[in-house]
Amino acid sequence: MANADTNSSVKTGEKIITAGLFIQILFFGVFIFTPLMFHTRINKSPTSNLSQDHIPWRKHIWALYVASGFIMVRSTFRVIEYIEGMDGYLVSNEIFLYIFDAALMLCVVVISNVVHPNEINTLFKGGKITQRCLGCTPLCRDLSKYNFFMGTSQ
Helix, strand or coil: CCCCCCHHHHHHHHHHHHHHHHHHHHHHHHHHHHHHHHHHHHHHCCCCCCCCCCCCHHHHHHHHHHHHHHHHHHHHHHHHHHHHCCCCHHHHCHHHHHHHHHHHHHHHHHHHHHCCCHHHHHHHCCCCCCCCCCCCCHHHHHHHCEECCCCEEC
């Protein structure tokens, strides 16, 4: 759109971007639906491995749901923001950018660091899971010096 010479080229570019944003939401919805189907089916007929308490898959799938929900809200906000245009209410009020973009993505990053997927990988490679934080990311390594989730220091 930056190189568009005519008004019709700009309008075409805007329509393509809007369609792309809706397609992104559609495909992300399919992504969210896939673990939801897995979760439903595994709860109906659990396998012996997944019914054991030492595999924390439920914690990870719920972290995925929460993070995905935040991302879906952010994506929906972006679509509405883009449809309103540069003169829209959302673009002209910066607080919405902080709430529906920065804050939501910060939550996703924190969730992904605290409930890190490498916990499952370590378990399958024969490692042991310690507390709720493995120390597999810099944030978790710092938090593992303390018994962060229990509220006490080691």
